[in-house]
Structures are given as structure tokens and as C-alpha cells.
Amino acid sequence: MDFDYTPSEQAFRNEVREFLAENLPPPKERGRGFLAGWLSKVRAKGWVGFSWPKEYGGGEGSLTEQAILKEEMALHRAPPLGTSFMGLAWVGPGIMQYGTDEQKQRFIPDILDSKVNWCTGYSEPNHGSDLAAIETKAERIGDHYVVNGQKIWTTGAPWADWIILLTRTQFDVERKHDGITCLLVPMDAPGVEVRPIENMAGERNFAEVFFTDVQVPVENRLGEEGKGWQVTISALANERSSIGEVTQMFARLDSLKALVKATRRQGRPAADDPAVQRRIGEFEAKIAAMKYNGLRYLTKQLRGEPLSSETSVNKLHRASLEIEMADFAVELTGMAGVQLGGDDAADGGSWARSSLGWPGVVIGGGTPNIQRNIIAERILGLPKD
């Protein structure tokens, strides 16, 4: 066991820091036009698609260096490396793993260059946790699939260019996981209709997406027909590890500590209150545990061992932290905590707003109960209910 980085890894970290010192102004000084410049600079560094092959425009970096890069970026509150979060997090990796050469040439550069936005069409009105039971139908007719059905909760659908779509090509299967096919579909294809849904915080980021006789050329199929579940599983694993980023959590913890320092409760400094100290300590322990869990899992990956369901551990921590840190901040600041904005709101209302935002993390990538089932069934070998 060795927690030190090699000299070349350390050098890489320094390179990232120098780059950030030069190219990343503090958040308030990032004016209009900053983002476009930023995206092209990190792209030129080869840091977008860091571990992807050079052949398709990636950086071919090591997983350790990728972790260093992500850590430094989050530490310095850098904007994302590209505008298509899902494209970078799982559509790209999925195409890299299962796509044809032609698909890689066609889709990967646009993801790296932030030219297209992707959304994810998995969940349906009747199938969320039980994703493998989806029933959006894709029927092969000649060199096209004809798609009919409905997706829901599709984040980013109102502005996405493409959707990675899970369909059913075979209904009379013994295992519901068979007969699923993954298609890549342009959102402007005739027969695709998007109806945004408002969430409880008043945003309209996700949507219902309807498919009526949508024609999808066979060359847009990702992976084999009927084998779409494998594609999804690997994508979901990517989602779990990408959502499980801990560096952002440390940054949030710093904000929370700053709030505690700035807050008086019952006329006394909140930071001196043992009850408050204990909560902050618990948050920090969980986040640090997430960090070292992540490093242990990374080591497994580096050794070529398959990464299975351990990532659900961090997913569960992340879910409870996402809820509890905001809730704690809201409670701590009393009547100022329940204001969404205005002069009298604690931290400008940011904690109140995040106390309404947790479902994206907690429900979005598979609910806590489902994560617990994964751990109990796949790792501990308990019977399914």
C-alpha cells in the first residue's frame, strides 16, 4: 500500500495546477465568452476524454492521472470539461466500448468538442427501478428500426441533440434483460416529441419524450440487437462512478464549514456548539471515506480486476450527504434558512435551493433502496425479494 503519487503523477498534478492558475479566474470574474475559451483550451490540452484513445481525439491518459485531473478541477471549482455531461460520462464511453469504427468517428469528436448534447432515454412511465422491463418498441423493417413508445424523466431532453435510447426489439423473451436494443437517435427525427416536466424547485430540466413511428437507421444501433442491457449496465456503472465524485463534496463541505463559522445560533457561535461539531465531523468522515473507497476501487481497476457493485457504497453515502448537508444548513440558519433568496436568506438561499434539489442525485441514478438491493444481492449473495 502506498498513498504517494509517482514523480510523473506529481508532475502532472503540478501541470494541472499551473494551467488552472493561468487560465481559471475566480468564479465572479468569469465573464461572457469565458466558457468557450475554457473549453477550447482544455480540449487543446487533451484533457477532454482524458483516458480515451488518441485515435478518436482522446488523451490516452492513465486512470490515475484522470483522477488527479478531476480532483484538481473540482478543487478549484472549474467548469466542466465539456457541455455534454452525459456524452462525456457514459454515452462516449459506451460508444468507445460497444460502437463500430464508423460510430466512433461519427460521434466521439463532436462529444469532445462540445458540439452536441446527449440525453438518456432509459426510464419509462411504468419502468424506473425495474429498468430491464422497458417496453418502448423498436421493430426492424428493412434497414431501419421503427420506434414507438414513451420515455420519461429524460434530463436535458428539451435542449439535447441526440438521445441514447433503450428499446425492446423482442417481447417473447424468458429473461426480460434479453431482447433490449440500444439505439442512438437524433432528437429532431420526425415523430420525436418532447414535453418538459416542471420539478418541485420550479425548473424544467427533464421531460417526457414520445416516439411515434420514428425511423432509425440500423447503423445507429449501439452494440448487438437484443444485447442492449449489457451496454446499459456498463453505462450505469460509469454513471455511478461519475456521480460519486467526492471532490465536489469536499468543496460543499468547505462551504458548509464557512456557513457554520459565520452563523450564530441561540446567540452563540454555532461553531462552538458540540451538536454542530458532531454533525460536521460526521459529514467529513463520510466524504473522506468516499474518497478512499474511490481510490481503492480505482486501484482494483488499475489492476485489471472487474469493478462490480462496490460503487453502490459511495452512491449511498452521496445520497445521504446530498440530503443531510443541505438540510442541516437550512435548520442551522433557522428562518433565514428557509428563504430561497433575497437579503434575509442564509448564503443567498443556496442551501434552501439545494434542499429541494437532491432527487437528481438520490433518485436519478437508481434509488437508495435499489443500491441496497445491489449490495445485498450481488455482493452478500442474499436472496432476491
Added chain:
Amino acid sequence: MDFGFSEEQNLLREQVRRFMADELPSSTVRALARGEDAVRRGALWQQAAELGWLALIVPERFGGVGLKWIDLAVVLEECGRALCPLPVLSAAQAAAAIARCGNEDQRRAWLGRIASGDAVFGIGLYDEPNWIDPQGVRLAGGELLTGTKPFVQDGIPSTHLLLATRTGDALALAIVATAEVELTAQPAVDGTKPTAKAVLNAVRPLDTLPISVADLDFLTDCGAVGVTLEAIGAAEAVLELTSEYAKTRIQFDNPIGKYQGVKHRLADMFVDIESFKSLAYYAAWAVDDAVDELPRAASLAKAYASDAFARIGIDGVGLHGAIGYTAEYDAQLYLKRSKWVRSAFGDADFHYRRVAALG
């Protein structure tokens, strides 16, 4: 001993519940919470007055019904179930304050107007967002009031404000006309429990009621008990909504309520609600019939409910999955209420510590 409601109290509950079902469906609650439909709001307030809810705890000789907080409990619980945005609790607090701390003239001047719904009160006791203590009262008292009161409950819309003030060590409640105060609505998480910031510039109080620290504590306890009573109804409503959903939502070929991860959590919610309900009923009874017991009883009820309802609000949304997160679905309205309940009139830390200090 008879820890149950009377026939009359049950009838009152039925009446309130029917009224809420007919007149305050969630579409109306949402519109009022957005500050829309002032005309309908006024009409509903008038109906609430005619049904006697605002007069319930006002003594008969001042035009009230002369009942107790345990009767009011029934009304508040049903208000909470519907997330009723009308300031019934603030009206009761104002009535309790004036009945207890006012002189005969002041009682005669105000209690009848509260009972009839004519005077609509917003309440501002503490100036700090999280300091429940006489020292948390800062607004300077006197013949003319100048300063701010940052979190006035139900200040908008209202006709009058009841504001705690201090002059040296002396505390008082000032009644001011809302029209003379500059009020700004605060964008609160829960629109059904609106607060406003009041800025006063040489405002002459219509009346001033000197109060003791015990009076201030009493009014805070009335608030804590009232909030908890409303939380009972709200928590029961979200438990019912979530249980019904768990019976019908199918995943993995079964209703999700079949899975213990869902079923047991719902059962735990029931345990918590039953428990803070009992604590709150006892506290509501103590307001009129065992006032020495009130501080402990109010604190136990509010502390338990603050944490338990916060968890219920979150899991009510979470157990629905994504649909619980939508604006259209009602589960989220209860989550928002639970955020406000947590801090209103003292959070769990404050109330548990108070219980400890009581020995």
C-alpha cells in the same frame, strides 16, 4: 382521565375537513401560496370566521366561542392536512397574546375583531432567524417605532402586525397597522407559510401591551404547539398519499409496498406521527389546563416533530421515485412545509436543550 376527543370536537373536525376538501383543494392552496387570487382568499377568510374557527379561543364576553387550545387543535390539525395557507394559527396566537397580556380596553378593542376576521394579524416576535430568547427581541419599543422586524409570519396579507419590542430590559407587544409599515415578501421555501420583512419608520403603535419573559415564552410555546398540531395533519396526509402510491405502483412485478425497504419505512413514519401527535395533544391541553407543564410539553412535542416530520417530508418524496419530485404532484408541498416546521418557534436542538435545562 379521558385522552380522547368529545363528540363536539369530532363534529368540528368533520366540518373543517369537509370545508378543506370543498374549498381548499391543492390547486387553490397553490394559487394562494403564490399570492394570487386575493378575492377568493378574502372570501375563504370570511367563511373561516363565520364557521367560528377564528373565535374559538376568544372568551365569550368579547364575542368569542370561549373554547380551549385543545379544541383549536382539531382545526389546526385539519388546516395542516390541507396545507391551508390562511393564517389561522397567527390569529390564534394574536388572540392568546391579547387575552393574556392586554388590559380590559385592549381586549375589548381587538379580540372581537380577530374573532370576526376583521383584523388579520401577522406576528413578529424574534429579530434573529434562530434565537428564541428575550435577547433575540431587538426592535426598540416606545411611542414611535423605528427599525426592522425581519421575519414577520403571515405579514402579507394582513391588516395588523403584532411585534415584540424591547426598551432596556422591558418587553412589550406593539400592535401596528400594516398599512403604516413597509413590508417586503420573503421568497420562502413553503409559500403556504409566508414571512415578510417589516421596516418601520416612526410608526405609532395603535396599542402597546407590556409583557414579561414568561409571557414571551408562553406565546412562543403556543406557536410551537400550533406548528406541531398542523404538522400532524400534514404528516398524516403525506403518509396516506405515499402508502396509497405504494399499493398501486408496480415495479419488479409487485406493488412497491411489498418490499420491506418501502413498507418498513412507512410503518416507521406511522410510529413517529402517532408519537408526536400524543405529545402535541398533551401540550395543547396544557396550554389552558396545566400551564406550568406547558414549557416541557411544548418542547417535547415540537422537538420530536421537527426531526420526524423533516424525515417524513423527504421520504414522502423519495418513496415515490421521480414522480414525487414533480411540481404537479402534491408530495413535494409537504416536504416544503416540513422545512419551515423544523425551525418555526424553535428547532429540535433548542427544544431538547430546554427540556434538559428544565431538569
